[in-house]
Each structure stands twice: as C-alpha cells, then as structure tokens.
Amino acid sequence: MVKLIIDTDPGIDDAMAIFYAVAAPDIELLGLTTIFGNVTTPMATRNALRLLEAAGLDAPVAQGAEAPLVLPPFTPSAHVHGAEGFGDIPAADPKAKPLEEDAADFLCRMAREHKGELVVCPVGPLTNIALAMQRDPDFIENVKSIVIMGGSLEEGGNITPHAEANIYHDPHAADVVCSGGDKVVFVGLDVTHRILCVPEDFAAIAARSPRLGGMLQEMSHFYIKFYLEVAGLNGCSLHDPAAVIACTHPELFGKRQLPLRVSCEGETSGATLAAEDSGRAPVNVCMTVEADAVKNLFLERLALLP
Ligand code: BDR
Ligand code: CA
Secondary structure, three states: OEEEEEEEOOOHHHHHHHHHHHHOOOEEEEEEEEOOOOOOHHHHHHHHHHHHHHHOOOOOEEOOOOOOOOOOOOOOOHHHHOOOOOOOOOOOOOOOOOOOOOHHHHHHHHHHHOOOOEEEEEOOOOHHHHHHHHHOOOHHHHOOEEEEEOOOOOOOOOOOOOOOHHHHHOHHHHHHHHHHHHHEEEEOHHHHOOOEEOHHHHHHHHHHOOOHHHHHHHHHHHHHHHHHHHHOOOOEEOHHHHHHHHHHOHHHEEEEEEOEEEOOOHHHOOOEEEOOOOOOOOEEEEEEEOHHHHHHHHHHHHOOOO
16 A cells, blocks of 8 residues: 655646545555645645545645745646636635645655655645755655656657646756655656547546546546647646556556756756766656556546546
C-alpha cells in the first residue's frame, strides 16, 4: 500500500488523477495539498475539497502558496481547464474547510510522521515542495519519494517550445526540487505524450462509473476541445494520472538517471536541462512507458468508482 499525498492544481487531469487515487486499491490517500497553476490557489483548494466530497473520502486538504518563489503571480490557464478548473462544470462550494496548517508545513509533518513511507506526488507547479525542502532540511530524507508530473527532456514543451507548464509556472521552485537527488522522479512530457485517452474511453468510464466517471467525462469535453484546437488531436494526454500510476507501478516506466537543472530566464525559462557539471546528485527522468498498461489501469480502476 502506497501512502500518498497529491499536490495539485485541479484542473481536469488533476481530477482524473485524484479519482484514480481514490479508486486504486494499492493507494492510501493521506491528503491533498493545493497550488496555483490551472486555477488560483484558493480555487484549487475549493476544487480539491469538492472532489474529495464527491468521492466520499474524508481526507485533509492543506492550502499552498499563492505565488511562485521568485516570479510574480500569473493568470491561470482558463483556456485549458475552464474558468473554474473543471471545463464547463459550474463552480460549487464544498462543505469542508482546509486545514489551518499550510501545505508545506503539512507535507513536512506528514513526512516526519510517516518517515520512509510517504510518497508525494506533485502534479502542479513545485512551489510547495520547494518550500517544504527549505523549511525542513530532513524533508527529503523523511519521504520515500517525490514523483512529479512535470518537465520534458527530449519532447519539447507544451506551454512554450522549451517548457512544460508545471515547471514553467515556477522554474525557481522546480530547480530547488532538482537538487533532491535519487528520491526525485520526473514523469514528464517524454512519457505523458505517449498516453492518449479519446472520447470513447471517457464514454466507457462513464458507462461503468456513472456518477464520478460521468463527472470526468463531462470535464473531458472541454479538455479534448483544447487538444483538438492546439494539437489537432481528438483526445488528451493522461499527464497527472500517469504520475500517480508511476507511484504504484514504477516498473511500467523506463528511467534515465542524470543531474538536472531548470532554466529560470529568457526564452528557455522552465526548460528541464541535463546538468552534468553541476555537482548535483542525479534524479530520475522517465523516458519510456508501457502506455497501454498505464491506460488500462486508469480505465479499469476508475470503473470501480460509483
Ligand atoms: C500539466 O499542466 C497542467 O495543465 C496539467 O494539469 C498537468 O499537470 C501538464 O503539462
Ligand atoms: Ca495539474
């Protein structure tokens, strides 16, 4: 059983990843922490609480940073995930409230309390993770691993020609996390672009899981419309679910070990770059994936939900 915290900016594929984690029999979801990116941080908190409420899971949500470490705050990507984060689904207010503790403190505490067992899966910009590393020098030692949806080594970017969106939105934080060594795993565009879900897949999920799968299918229309406009694809990449699946099924991903840094300025800002001469310890970057196996896990396990 993997003890998991997802750090998230929900977000359509974030919602897919969170429902997947709720459904997975080998994941104990210990909580969610929230971050800006697809939406603002307060909206991410509201959406995270709403997803847990819909799924009937009583797990804590800790709100994270509202702005990047160094860059000024930016306007969220409403054209990708919709003005409220879930495509055309209107906003709704959940009953539950977030913790008083902020995301970085919650992550540090949970890593201490579950020393050697906690897997952190960030699927948004890495600000909260960098803050946790800065606040607690033992954070990296205490976690089991940090499995990140982010970056691109050879695939090119999705928000600029060089950068993947989560890294681009806080490159300084991502660069801090790159110093974390061999517990850090990047599940970036090199692999997530290989895993595509088409409208028929979401229809199949909704048929087997009418309430929660149906909610994902409704969101997916907006997301797939964006993919069609920008990439001419009638389907979407399973970015965030792939990172969650990498937490329980690492054998489905082929990794390259190398020291990594993040460009923090100019037109390459947000690019993840090999840094052989940096003196940094190597991190793991996923370069190959058994895409059908990942997609099957996604489809089969979501179908377990009501
Ligand atoms: C990442 O950016 C966000 O739009 C998605 O939720 C995912 O985490 C993909 O680049
Ligand atoms: Ca995300």
